[in-house]
Amino acid sequence: MHKLLLSTSVGAFALLSFGAANADELVTLQKDPKQWALPTGDYANTRYSSLKQINTENVGKLAPAWTFSTGVLRGHEGAPLVVGDVMYLHTPFPNIVYALDLNDSGKILWKYEPKQDPSVVPVMCCDTVNRGLAYGDGKIFLAQADTTLVALDAKTGKLVWSVKNGDPSKGQTSTAAPHVFKDKVFVGIAGGEFGVRGHITAYDVKDGKEVWRGYSMGPDADTLIDPDKTTHLGKPVGKDSGISTWEGEQWKTGGGTTWGWYSYDPELNLIYYGSGNPSTWNPKQRPGDNRWSMTIWARDLDTGKVKWLYQMTPHDEWDYDGINEMILADQDMGAGVKRKTLVHFDRNGFAYTLDRVTGELLVAEKYDPAVNWATKVDMDKNSPTYGRPQVVAKYSTDKNGEDTNTQGVCPAALGSKDEQPASFNPDTGLFYVPTNHVCMDYEPFRVSYTAGQPYVGATLEMFPAGRVLGDKTDNTGNFIAWDARAGKIVWSDKEQFSVWSGTVTTAGGLAFYGTLEGYLKAVDLKTGKELYKFKTPSGIIGNVITYEHAGKQYVAVLSGVGGWAGIGLAAGLSKSNEGLGAVGNYASLSNYTALGGVLTVFALPN
């Protein structure tokens, strides 16, 4: 078994020298800044590039070099891949894949368009987004909306194999990018608003054979949790922890879906990801901690066995999905000791720094001062509530109960940050984070479960955080620099709208991100000063990437407004009778931008 071969190899990142050629290839590819071969840039999800042809001195001269229309109007999340001379680009439903020739201004080398039953469309909550492709073993992997995972020959676009990962008639869909780590491709499942029980599945890159599947809740045999060895905050979790904190059979429709970004530490052979909200949004209907929704997971790559877990929001009452990316960075956590850390900016408004070897909680601090649903996370190891958020009663939708409107909760359900990934820059040692600055009223009520039908159970209304803070501001986004050792904001740039775009940072001293109005922006890593902006054809909810081709550095981003941002913000958020702040009338997104998927590629002029 080649699995054995892999796990016995010495863990050193640079010294991987086992048989699987494809694993070698990915390690090499992600170290080459000329390419962008993984949806997350690298295994560690740093989204950092050592390219510096474009830098703080010359970025002001940046200009579009070429553009490409995807032919699709829906919301465009994710980013293309660049492998060698080819760019691979995905679209939202119908999930077209294009291979574009970088030697010929993006000429189409091949195109793949799956045939999918459109009945999957209405079970995709919040637009028909897709967050991109993965590359490995000479193949391009696409997780279609209808949960079919396909492997395409990277050279020709021909289908090599395909496998069905879920059932859309039960509300199971795919929105996330697949991830290739070593010799396996990993996919999750979406549908937390349809009572789907989340899982992550590993398939063999060669033939699509299922290697393992781990559920977010249920018996230990389903979750792959070892009651004696798997730990939560340093203690073994005990038998069937994925059932014992639920009432009756509620875990079967328990949510905890897995639609975010995954990371991998080859030395530890562990993969990391987060699970989403428990279903329904009405907390009264599901008493208990609802383990293991809202959890950071560390699983063995080869077996799926869980090494450790950390549940951030036990018994969620606000839809604070825990799916955001886990960034693996080695940081000096005091006394000059470098630790292998994991940094995670959760929807719940806390940024967590953990020891990724053991799962020990090191830092948990608010990364938006507006966050009010909890005072803090209990960091006292001897406390019975160690590791738990200290929920403020007034903002507890469970305590206030069904049919009561809990008002002024920050953040809103879309979180202080959603899926749009942050970047870690090793040169500054800081994290650069696209955030939301939005609060909400939340009213849970009773719902009944029907397979394949929405299972939401709460009404919410969102508004700029300034309404709760009473500070006369009306911005709904910030772009921030974060110190994950101290748990402190270093600087914060206001954005009129939620920043719903993934960031890339570079050795050129720059952070790039997109805005919902459609601007691609470059800011100085040290100060946050805006050095460049350009208005692309539509609002940006995609992630910025950078690569080099024929001696030139490029920056690329998909525009195409939509997604949850497009739904929530299209018409603006303020009450009709509110004249907030200096701008007076909080403007609606639809005054700035319209639909349309376009890739814009930037470079310095010759």
Next chain:
Amino acid sequence: MRLSLTGALALGVIVSVGAVAHAEAPGDPKAVKSVDGKYFDAKGDPTYNVQPDGTVDFYTFSGYRRYHSECHVCHGPNAEGSTYAPALKDSVKRFNYQEFAGIVIGGRENKTAGNESVMPSFAENKNAMCYLDDIYIYLRARSTDAIGRGRPEKKEEKPAAFSEAEAKCMSAK
């Protein structure tokens, strides 16, 4: 049994299946009578009632809630539309009650290439079907700006007839 078209009929929804070629436009939403706390326009279609101090009838309030749990994920907050689906506060100016009910029960597909979207059928979803009138009433109130964005602040008492119908509909098999 599933809550089907017939179930919907039993709820008092008169459905004209299929495309209505020359549909009658919706009438003036002004309430002319009230039965057990529910208001009706001159044509006998359900409508809203907002008192001078902003107090809304209970159905408008209920419709606000149900809209923001079943519909807003596609149609956007406050019925004002999104990048994905149209603003229903405008749609109800064009659709009469039957047409509205027909679309929600039957669903609709937009197959324009590159812009595929689907309005799902809600025939089997009690969380929507049991509140179809309420949602329609709420949308009508939004269509004339009789109520603004956000949650109506003051509402009439929940009528006993409302609770009764709700319990019956939600527990129907």
